[in-house]
Amino acid sequence: MACVEEIGSKNIAGINHFIAKLGDLASPRGSPISRLIAYFIEALGLRVTRLWPNIFHITTPRELDRADDDGGNALRLLNQVSPIPKFIHFTSNEILLRAFEGKDRVHIIDFDVKEGLQWPSLFQSLASRTNPPSHVRITGVGESKQDLIETGERLSGFAGALNLPFEFHAVVDRLEDVRLWMLHVKERETVAVNCIFQLHKTLYDCFWRSF
Structure with a gap:
């Protein structure tokens, strides 16, 4: 400083x-x-x-x-x-676990998935439940197709080791250009949106668009 x-x-x-x-x-x-x-x-x-x-x-x-x-x-x-990312991931996952309680099909839309470091611990918690969800899906948004492919493969491997049915859907685009139809939201899914590290950008965009 x-x-x-x-x-x-x-x-x-x-x-x-x-x-x-x-x-x-x-x-x-x-x-x-x-x-x-x-x-x-x-x-x-x-x-x-x-x-x-x-x-x-x-x-x-x-x-x-x-x-x-x-x-x-x-x-x-x-x-x-730094403990800050771990704390943020833990807090977010606790909220998601409560939201997914008793839900059969869950869908997380991650607007800045990067390497997906947040999700293995959530997978473990979901898989350890008495009645785990029958299907877990993550839609990851990012600007690099190769990075998203690697993240999807890594998360799929981790979920597979836990016998947790999993699907990864990649959306290759800038956050501001993402549209609802790209997210492939399906009926009977419980949907949660994760944008912790992108929220400041969405608020900034909304603020300036209001003028």
Whole structure:
């Protein structure tokens, strides 16, 4: 935070001091915390170069190239170093479990499914019930077809290991372009919508569309 404040006040000496301090703790191949610090330093460095392009020039290290620093790795790293995503997933799943109590066919529409990290624990809870649902379906929304295919295969494998009947439906599109017909909602399904990490975007869009 001190480094961010120095950037805000445009104190070049202070920026150099704190980035050097953080650099001692950073390692793109080290522990999750060390890797997170490395990515944080890179982001700070890019911010500084935009403020003073004639003074600072940063070449991204090979260790932090695009192949390593993809969205999936960043998401897994966040789940390792922060309790917040786990807490959010736990709270959301508890609400869903109550909503699905006694329901035979359940359908979750996940507007930002990514790697589907939230759902294995829900599958376990559903499968352990005295009367588990006869069918579980997740509609995952995302912009990468390949990522959705991999997520669907991963979740299908996990559900299969629990003997939980499961279907994954992929919707490859931007959130703002998704329409109801794409979601394949069926009769006699209990439908729940998951948009925890996208809710701010939907509220933002609705706000501006009202003007």
